[in-house]
Amino acid sequence: MPSFDAIVIGAGQSGPFLAARMVAKGMKVALIERKFLGGTCVNAGCMPTKTLVASARAAHVARRGADYGVLIPGTIDIDMTVVRKRAQAVTMNARNGLINWFAGMDGMTVIYGHARFEDAHTVRVNGDTLRAPKIFLNVGARPTIPDMQGIGSIDYLTSTSIIHLDQLPRHLAVIGGSYIGLEFAQMYRRFGAEVTVIERGPKLASREDADISDAIADILRSEGIAVHTDADGIGFAKTTDGIEVSIGNGQSPIEASHVLVATGRTPNTGDLGLDKAGVATDRRGYITVDDRLATNVEGIWALGDCNGRGAFTHTSYNDFEIAAANLLDGEDRKLSDRILAYALYIDPPLGRVGMSEKEARATGRKIMISTRPMSRVGRANERAETKGFMKVIADAETQQILGAAILGIEGDEAIHGFIDAMNAKAPYPVLKWAVPIHPTVSELIPTLLGDLKAV
Incomplete structure (x- = not known):
């Protein structure tokens, strides 16, 4: 042995x-x-x-x-x-x-x-x-494959198998409105496929605050992606030309050529x-x-x-x-x-660290919040990519940054300014008086912090 x-x-x-x-x-x-x-x-x-x-x-x-x-x-x-x-x-x-x-x-x-x-x-x-x-x-x-009506009767894709596709779907139905599903939805829409996202819950990216979830949905819809939430009757049936996908909630079924199941792991x-x-x-x-x-x-x-x-x-x-x-x-x-940070890689991306507003409120702390649209960012305007916004939450008493989100151009990189400050346990005024480089996305962070207000 x-x-x-x-x-x-x-x-x-x-x-x-x-x-x-x-x-x-x-x-x-x-x-x-x-x-x-x-x-x-x-x-x-x-x-x-x-x-x-x-x-x-x-x-x-x-x-x-x-x-x-x-x-x-x-x-x-x-x-x-x-x-x-x-x-x-x-x-x-x-x-x-x-x-x-x-x-x-x-x-x-x-x-x-x-x-x-x-x-x-x-x-x-x-x-x-x-x-x-x-x-x-x-x-x-x-990938998790939930027990949905008719799922066994169709050839479906997962996040593992879809990366091996060498053909463009005519119409891709994405089951699940979370991070993996949304990345593939936008990706295949940009490749030229018709795309529909079907989510059981009331919001896309449900772990995020409602304002961020709504902005994500707006970004996807602006590129021609159909989004259906509150889908309470998801089911599948094989047809001559593809797959009929039932949505429920009084909505008409759609005819898809391919189905991606992205409902967790x-x-x-x-x-x-x-x-x-x-x-x-x-x-x-x-x-x-x-x-x-x-x-x-x-x-x-x-x-x-x-x-x-x-x-x-x-x-x-x-x-x-x-x-x-x-x-x-x-x-x-x-x-x-460990302070959790992550990103959603739609374009523009979402960079996130720490607590959401919903989580911060649930702690019972006195909190401060500030938001700024990406249209106020010089780099975003120069690149003509102004979708999204920045958001930061701080503890009103300790002045510690509790969490932040940047949904916008280079948000996955700019969020590291908050990640580093939080790991260093630096109170937000330290970052507020930093002098960032112009023109960058990060240069708006001190202004964002300067607008923190108790809520």
Whole structure:
């Protein structure tokens, strides 16, 4: 029975880097991956999808060329085969980089296969049994397919399969109005497809404040995307020419050529034999962890999407940083110290950090709020991209910034001014008196903070 100092199951954005750190410390490590190194981000998430977003934006800008005095004769045509191959090349470069990195690493054993627990310190993979005193789970998540009427009768797409399309849908119906679905909706509309977004809830991007959700819907509708919310009767039926998608709520069905199901993600924890190891999960299948990512079983940790404590590449990587700091560097870092930030990559993007207004109000604090339209931003006007707005929430008594949102051009970058200030625990007047560079998006941040008012 081969023994290791540590076994890492899953090669997403936590496991490989933690494995590499342990090997650098002289440990003998087995990294087990059932499919591809790099996890969702490299193979079916951030890297391929943001490459597709870039292609879609290029088409959008080209169509608007005349607005900038750039005349492009003829129509703007999209070669989806080239688009797909470009995204695939980005993925393969990243995946092969990981393969080559590990191949030259003494002390690292990479095993491709499906690992299952035999007991708390033993796993079986490809018929072999491996033991280690430390086991780290970084098994990620997969698209959730809800039980909707007729779903079994159609060929539907998920966020994993749609990136392999090399044809343009005639009419793409996107089921789910959250981050993944909205990115694909705008992307395929810009490629030239007719697109309809169907959301069960009353708002798109439901975790956001209502003003942000409404602005997102306005942006999508302005590009010709049909948006249906409060869809209480979603169902599907195969037709001669495609798929009939029922919406409910008194609305007429639509005829789609393709359906993308983007209704959330499910952790890949159901087939690991967690019961044999005694590892606890919550009702949704996420592995329960403490503030330092340890499970209820000594010697087993869970990192990344499978622990339900963050659903982003950067939070998964931060899980690695926390585990490595605590286990290898003698530090004491905690999940509860993390200030959550993320982005929605429609165009213009939404950058978000900390609490929403709704969350801040729920704490009972005395809060201050300020908003400014992107039309007040010089760069936005120069680029003729003035959709969206900025918003910041602060604690009226401590003067700490509680949260911020920038829905607008370069909002995913400009939000880092707030992220850095919040992590530094700097009161908002410190940032208010900064002197940012002109002309940038960030230059409006001091003005935004100067307009904070108690509500």
